[in-house]
Amino acid sequence: MEKVGVSEKKTVITVLTEGKKLANELKRQLHPTKNPTEACDVLVESILSSYENAITLLALIENGGFEPSISIEGSPRSEGSDHNSKKRKTMPRWSEHVRISSGAGGEAQLDDGYNWRKYGQKDILGATHPRAYYRCTHRNTQGCLATKQVQRADEDPTVFEVIYRGKHSCRQERLRQSKERKEQESLACSTLVSNGPSLIKTEKRDVIDSKDEEDLPSFSFPSTPIECENVEPQFFSEPNRFITTSYSPSSFLSSATSESYFSPSPCLVNDFGFGNSLQSSESDFGEIISNPTPITDFSLGDLDISIDEVDFESHFLDEFF
DNA sequence: AGTATTTGACCGAG
DNA sequence: CTCGGTCAAATACT
Numbered sequence: 510m511e512k513v514g515v516s517e518k519k520t521v522i523t524v525l526t527e528g529k530k531l532a533n534e535l536k537r538q539l540h541p542t543k544n545p546t547e548a549c550d551v552l553v554e555s556i557l558s559s560y561e562n563a564i565t566l567l568a569l570i571e572n573g574g575f576e577p578s579i580s581i582e583g584s585p586r587s588e589g590s591d592h593n594s595k596k597r598k599t600m601p602r603w604s605e606h607v608r609i610s611s612g613a614g615g616e617a618q619l620d621d622g623y624n625w626r627k628y629g630q631k632d633i634l635g636a637t638h639p640r641a642y643y644r645c646t647h648r649n650t651q652g653c654l655a656t657k658q659v660q661r662a663d664e665d666p667t668v669f670e671v672i673y674r675g676k677h678s679c680r681q682e683r684l685r686q687s688k689e690r691k692e693q694e695s696l697a698c699s700t701l702v703s704n705g706p707s708l709i710k711t712e713k714r715d716v717i718d719s720k721d722e723e724d725l726p727s728f729s730f731p732s733t734p735i736e737c738e739n740v741e742p743q744f745f746s747e748p749n750r751f752i753t754t755s756y757s758p759s760s761f762l763s764s765a766t767s768e769s770y771f772s773p774s775p776c777l778v779n780d781f782g783f784g785n786s787l788q789s790s791e792s793d794f795g796e797i798i799s800n801p802t803p804i805t806d807f808s809l810g811d812l813d814i815s816i817d818e819v820d821f822e823s824h825f826l827d828e829f830f
Numbered sequence: 831a832g833t834a835t836t837t838g839a840c841c842g843a844g
Numbered sequence: 845c846t847c848g849g850t851c852a853a854a855t856a857c858t
Binding site: 628629631633658 | 848849
């Protein structure tokens with residue numbers, strides 16, 4: 510395992526960024542005019558995700574920041590924490606407000622389709638309810654860096670604010686995404702429209718932190734929340750959702766000086782609902798349980814794609830770590 | 831047995 | 845110093 514020169518890594522970042530730009534262009538060409546085939550859509554998303562993962566990892570290395578928790582035994586705390594804080598700053602963040610009405614069964618269903626593992630909880634100053642910290646279950650096995658924070662709103666106990674950080678790069682979740690995407694399209698008509706579901710998601714999406722130069726060329730950072738209109742079509746297949754997007758570029762403008770990396774495209778990790786693992790850590794909504802809606806099985810043509818990505822990832826990791 | 835959660839300690843940022 | 849985020853040992857769960 511040789512060391513990779515700094516300039517080489519920069520070159521790789523540049524190349525990958527360019528490739529990502531092209532893939533985005535392809536995406537734009539495909540979707541507005543006609544309905545591209547599902548496979549094409551998924552393919553493009555996968556390409557973009559691959560680029561983002563690679564760029565993110567390289568950028569973290571470039572900053573001296575990536576600590577692969579994969580198969581690491583006794584990494585000293587003093588080092589790890591430092592890296593993690595650096596990493597945190599560069600991660601895209603966005604939040605959602607999720608409203609739950611404990612319905613007929615007194616049981617609210619919360620599930621965003623991802624496997625989260627709780628790793629901490631803190632009392633937050635000025636907030637009546639503690640904040641819970643979750644990371645992706647596949648962090649150690651697949652190096653997935655996605656995390657989220659969940660905190661109950663002070664006033665309205667039925668509203669939770671969920672702050673997401675980082676995109677899921679784990680294979681399992683990507684499969685789940687494409688599955689759910691299809692599922693939603695069918696379920697949106699049947700379930701959501703007619704019947705009052707036990708889970709009312711008044712969902713708001715704020716991109717707190719992001720860097721997005723090339724994905725949306727005509728897009729300049731607005732200072733006020735805007736409708737998410739030029740991003741992803743599948744957002745609009747969910748009629749009961751209220752989604753707002755806002756960018757606050759300040760944090761990365763100060764920190765990410767040279768390389769461009771990580772365009773968030775938060776829609777890729779579309780449909781974060783709510784934490785499935787939110788179970789009575791602290792009494793409040795103890796009955797909030799994961800209950801992933803059973804899904805009719807679609808045969809997935811994108812399976813191979815995701816697997817390829819995993820191969821790519823492991824090779825990548827082998828190469829650099 | 832393995833896996834997930836709890837919870838106080840630890841650490842960096844401000 | 846305080847505060848927010850994370851770690852990790854102990855504990856609970858399956």
